[in-house]
Amino acid sequence: MSIVINKKKDIFLLNTRSVSYAFGIDDQGLIRHLYWGKKIDSVEDFEMPVLTEVSTNDPVFEITREEFPVYGGLRYKEHCLRVVFADGTREIVYQYCGYETDRTEEYEELIIRLKDVRYDFDMNLHYRIYEDYDLMERSVTVKNGTAQRIQIEKLHSGQFHIPYEGLNFSNVHGHWGAEQQRFTQKVSYGKIVIENRRGISTHNHNPYFILDRNATETSGDVYFGALRMSGNFSGVIEQTQYGETLAQIGLNSHDFMMELEPGEEFEAPAVICGYSESGFETMSRNLHHFALKNILREGYRPVLYNSWEATGFNVNSREQIKLAKKAREIGAELFVLDDGWFGERHGIDNGLGDWYVNESKFPNGLDELISEVKALDMKFGIWVEPEMVNPKAQLYQSHPDWIYHFETRTSDTSRGQYVLNMGKKEVQDFVYEMLDNLLTEYEIDYIKWDANRPISQPGIRRDIWYTHIEAVYEIVRKLKKKHPQVLFEACASGGGRIDYGILGIFDDFWTSDNTDAYDRLYIQDAYSYIYPIKAMRAWVTDCPNFLSGREIPLRFRYHSAMMGTLGIGCNILKFTEEEENLSKEMICRYKEIRPIVQEGDFYRLENPSENRYFLYEYLKGDQGLIFAFLPQSRVGHRGTTIRLRGLEENAVYTLKTEFGEITKSGNYLMNFGMNLSLTGDYASIIIPFEKKNRE
Ligand code: GLA
Numbered sequence: 244m245s246i247v248i249n250k251k252k253d254i255f256l257l258n259t260r261s262v263s264y265a266f267g268i269d270d271q272g273l274i275r276h277l278y279w280g281k282k283i284d285s286v287e288d289f290e291m292p293v294l295t296e297v298s299t300n301d302p303v304f305e306i307t308r309e310e311f312p313v314y315g316g317l318r319y320k321e322h323c324l325r326v327v328f329a330d331g332t333r334e335i336v337y338q339y340c341g342y343e344t345d346r347t348e349e350y351e352e353l354i355i356r357l358k359d360v361r362y363d364f365d366m367n368l369h370y371r372i373y374e375d376y377d378l379m380e381r382s383v384t385v386k387n388g389t390a391q392r393i394q395i396e397k398l399h400s401g402q403f404h405i406p407y408e409g410l411n412f413s414n415v416h417g418h419w420g421a422e423q424q425r426f427t428q429k430v431s432y433g434k435i436v437i438e439n440r441r442g443i444s445t446h447n448h449n450p451y452f453i454l455d456r457n458a459t460e461t462s463g464d465v466y467f468g469a470l471r472m473s474g475n476f477s478g479v480i481e482q483t484q485y486g487e488t489l490a491q492i493g494l495n496s497h498d499f500m501m502e503l504e505p506g507e508e509f510e511a512p513a514v515i516c517g518y519s520e521s522g523f524e525t526m527s528r529n530l531h532h533f534a535l536k537n538i539l540r541e542g543y544r545p546v547l548y549n550s551w552e553a554t555g556f557n558v559n560s561r562e563q564i565k566l567a568k569k570a571r572e573i574g575a576e577l578f579v580l581d582d583g584w585f586g587e588r589h590g591i592d593n594g595l596g597d598w599y600v601n602e603s604k605f606p607n608g609l610d611e612l613i614s615e616v617k618a619l620d621m622k623f624g625i626w627v628e629p630e631m632v633n634p635k636a637q638l639y640q641s642h643p644d645w646i647y648h649f650e651t652r653t654s655d656t657s658r659g660q661y662v663l664n665m666g667k668k669e670v671q672d673f674v675y676e677m678l679d680n681l682l683t684e685y686e687i688d689y690i691k692w693d694a695n696r697p698i699s700q701p702g703i704r705r706d707i708w709y710t711h712i713e714a715v716y717e718i719v720r721k722l723k724k725k726h727p728q729v730l731f732e733a734c735a736s737g738g739g740r741i742d743y744g745i746l747g748i749f750d751d752f753w754t755s756d757n758t759d760a761y762d763r764l765y766i767q768d769a770y771s772y773i774y775p776i777k778a779m780r781a782w783v784t785d786c787p788n789f790l791s792g793r794e795i796p797l798r799f800r801y802h803s804a805m806m807g808t809l810g811i812g813c814n815i816l817k818f819t820e821e822e823e824n825l826s827k828e829m830i831c832r833y834k835e836i837r838p839i840v841q842e843g844d845f846y847r848l849e850n851p852s853e854n855r856y857f858l859y860e861y862l863k864g865d866q867g868l869i870f871a872f873l874p875q876s877r878v879g880h881r882g883t884t885i886r887l888r889g890l891e892e893n894a895v896y897t898l899k900t901e902f903g904e905i906t907k908s909g910n911y912l913m914n915f916g917m918n919l920s921l922t923g924d925y926a927s928i929i930i931p932f933e934k935k936n937r938e
């Protein structure tokens with residue numbers, strides 16, 4: 244049983260495999276947090292402490308660990324909910340109205356029912372317990388039962404209480420071409436805020452929190468939560484004056500207000516959260532397993548070829564067919580035609596919105612290319628940017644009011660384009676129909692859905708920071724229902740939309756426009772903390788790299804990209820024979836190891852050397868892989884020691900290195916380890932290993 248209730252004391256204990264979460268209802272009807280951490284079995288041990296005021300300047304609400312602090316009363320800390328009732332009252336006073344439990348195949352659920360004492364306004368706190376994954380999901384639904392409209396100014400799905408001070412907070416920072424730069428900082432008195440105000444969620448920060456007590460990969464307490472939404476978010480971490488740390492993450496209240504009509508209900512974006520007593524590895528593992536089994540679409544992701552870096556906007560049927568043939572020869576399974584195939588799209592300033600095939604580039608239509616691709620036994624994918632329009636496009640000329648704007652202001656362009664107001668029903672219908680027609684008319688297996696600018700001049704509605712992405716989600720859901728064979732890739736100028744919201748809607752995710760194989764090691768490492776490897780698209784591209792100007796050997800570039808879902812973005816028509824042969828070898832190898840890479844357990848291994856090795860392990864059943872990279876050797880002769888993890892201590896494993904086979908016990912490989920010495924710049928190696936069957 245995941246939900247244990249002490250009815251006498253009104254205390255709820257939520258258990259997963261190794262974690263407990265407890266809260267209760269006190270004699271004043273407040274929902275008070277009691278515990279989050281290592282599993283405690285006996286609900287009887289928990290008591291609800293009596294509330295006593297410290298001083299008139301430290302009101303009890305400030306000290307009380309509330310599960311869902313609302314705005315009102317003597318509360319000054321971060322609250323989860325602030326509404327304005329029709330008469331202007333901005334305070335909520337809730338009463339506890341009981342609980343319900345539910346069970347599905349995936350989770351057990353506890354629902355705590357709250358109601359305002361004066362207004363017909365319901366707040367239901369949902370706790371979904373995913374026992375096997377050691378994870379819980381919190382969300383809140385609110386319902387307006389009054390006869391008038393209510394305004395929601397802030398709504399987060401719950402407060403998290405961590406009973407320690409001096410924690411480390413980590414997240415990522417970044418910008419276009421430099422997403423997923425991991426950082427860690429000490430939490431002290433005051434607040435840390437991460438947020439997004441752009442409507443395109445994640446170039447700068449990512450909607451999750453990780454709080455640890457000097458944890459390593461394999462030891463120490465880690466508390467974490469990830470938001471299931473790609474709109475504007477804010478996350479607040481606060482070390483209070485009363486010996487604990489608070490965390491919240493949810494819809495950003497900046498420029499936000501949502502109206503709830505009489506009878507209307509709204510579910511706030513959920514937070515998937517957990518605790519690990521054994522470091523970051525367990526956190527990542529639980530999230531990865533959960534995402535693989537409960538969120539992501541099943542099946543391995545194909546090796547793709549994308550022509551963007553090779554041809555830019557300058558696409559035409561002849562050239563793309565040549566590329567497709569070569570892509571097939573080296574082993575690609577999916578050919579993706581990127582930007583430039585439609586309307587008058589010759590650069591960034593025209594075409595978006597005019598989704599008809601450009602006849603001068605494709606004189607015989609798209610079918611010519613598609614049938615060639617199909618004849619080559621490859622899948623066909625195509626790029627679109629449906630939320631956008633160029634001012635010069637016919638779509639804008641006929642519907643200038645379809646973009647976000649204020650009536651009396653000029654909207655800003657960015658990358659030469661405007662953002663369509665996805666809140667408008669006619670815009671939603673246009674986008675859906677355009678894509679539905681495209682997928683119906685052509686044999687398309689894969690859509691790369693891009694979004695290349697943030698939202699500005701949002702118009703008078705202040706809920707678009709949420710409703711925009713909800714409309715996108717809904718269109719993709721509908722399209723997938725009608726065209727279930729089509730895979731959807733989420734891209735937003737690279738990795739601008741990667742979060743646990745989009746993960747449940749799309750199938751493939753473009754990690755970053757930065758395809759420099761060395762930069763990618765950092766990006767991919769940070770990405771893996773929260774997101775599963777199957778959701779990490781990685782391409783091999785040409786050198787010198789267009790962003791870094793760096794020259795990196797092709798083998799290293801392949802190895803780096805083979806850490807995720809492999810794609811190729813080179814101008815393969817210019818490959819030398821040697822490059823072509825290496826590509827064939829690498830892609831063939833990737834297909835062999837793909838099940839382990841895309842669905843295996845992933846380990847960020849320790850590097851005990853002074854040389855900066857990047858060491859990773861993948862393990863699936865009896866088979867595993869080691870990926871080792873040495874971008875630059877500082878002390879050439881000094882190697883490293885690879886200590887594997889997750890093996891069976893008493894089993895025997897065989898590692899196939901370039902220098903011959905090594906056979907050792909799991910115990911030995913995990914503790915003594917294996918010495919590895921790479922030399923030179925951009926050295927890399929993939930070492931497969933396998934558990935030996937007992938004779
Ligand atoms: C964005 C994407 C790229 C490419 C271009 C096309 O930058 O991230 O992969 O599709 O748009 O314009």
